[in-house]
Amino acid sequence: MKRDDFSFYKDPNIIFSGEEAADLGGPKREFFRLVVNQLPQMGVFEGQPGRMYFSHDISLIERERYRFAGQCVAWSLLHDGPGLSALHPSVYNMMVTGRPASFNIEDATDYDVFTNLNKIQECQTTHELQELVSKEVGDWAVSNGCSDILNKDGKIQRLLRQHMFYQSKTEQQ
Numbered sequence: 001m002k003r004d005d006f007s008f009y010k011d012p013n014i015i016f017s018g019e020e021a022a023d024l025g026g027p028k029r030e031f032f033r034l035v036v037n038q039l040p041q042m043g044v045f046e047g048q049p050g051r052m053y054f055s056h057d058i059s060l061i062e063r064e065r066y067r068f069a070g071q072c073v074a075w076s077l078l079h080d081g082p083g084l085s086a087l088h089p090s091v092y093n094m095m096v097t098g099r100p101a102s103f104n105i106e107d108a109t110d111y112d113v114f115t116n117l118n119k120i121q122e123c124q125t126t127h128e129l130q131e132l133v134s135k136e137v138g139d140w141a142v143s144n145g146c147s148d149i150l151n152k153d154g155k156i157q158r159l160l161r162q163h164m165f166y167q168s169k170t171e172q173q
Contacts, residue, residue, distance in 0.1 A: 001071060008075050032081025035072050040086050044069045044171065046109045047164075051088045053107075054168035066171040094165050095172060103160035113163045116140055117156055 014027040039045070044066050045052040060066060073084050090101035105121060108114045116137045123129040129152055133141065141147070144162045146155055 001068075001075075008071070008078055011079065028079060029081055032076035032079065036076050036082050036084060039069050039072060039084065042069060045086065047088060047107060049086050051107055052086045053088050053091045053164040054171040056168045056171065061170060088164065091165055094161070100157070100161055102157060103164050105156065105160065108160065108163055110163060112140070113159070117159060120152060120156055120159075123152060 012028060012031070014031040016027055016030075040049070040052060042060075042065055043057060044055055044060055046055045047053050054066070075081075077083055088103070088107065090103050093099070093101040105114060105117045108117065119132055119137060120129065123132055141155070141159060144159055145166070146158045146162065148155060148158075
């Protein structure tokens with residue numbers, strides 16, 4: 001991709017070492033399947049297969065790893081290869097529609113996010129929630145863009161969207 005004569009639009013001629021078959025589409029599809037399947041190992045994603053979201057890593061931004069991953073997916077799609085099936089459906093939905101989507105606390109891979117959201121979830125009364133926010137999770141929630149504590153489920157979803165989508169908006173562009 002870094003060669004001067006490289007073009008995403010040019011049909012790649014794929015030859016696997018030790019194979020002498022002409023590329024009538026099979027090797028090309030296999031190549032793109034292997035490329036797309038390796039993207040989660042680049043560090044640009046967090047989470048479980050099929051429920052991954054973009055990691056937030058400034059060094060990967062500066063090294064253009066997110067851009068490279070996007071180029072690999074686009075190149076694959078241009079040549080009838082697979083797309084990125086590892087992406088969380090709600091992340092995909094938010095990227096495509098721009099509208100908020102729902103996430104599960106279990107999808108959060110960050111220990112602090114997971115722990116704090118479970119604490120919020122366990123609150124049975126508004127008073128318990130107010131106590132938790134004032135003593136333990138309030139500063140964390142505010143630093144993650146969520147100051148409203150009146151709606152527990154809404155707060156959890158906003159914090160999940162912040163963790164799994166909004167904080168990595170730069171990486172998605």
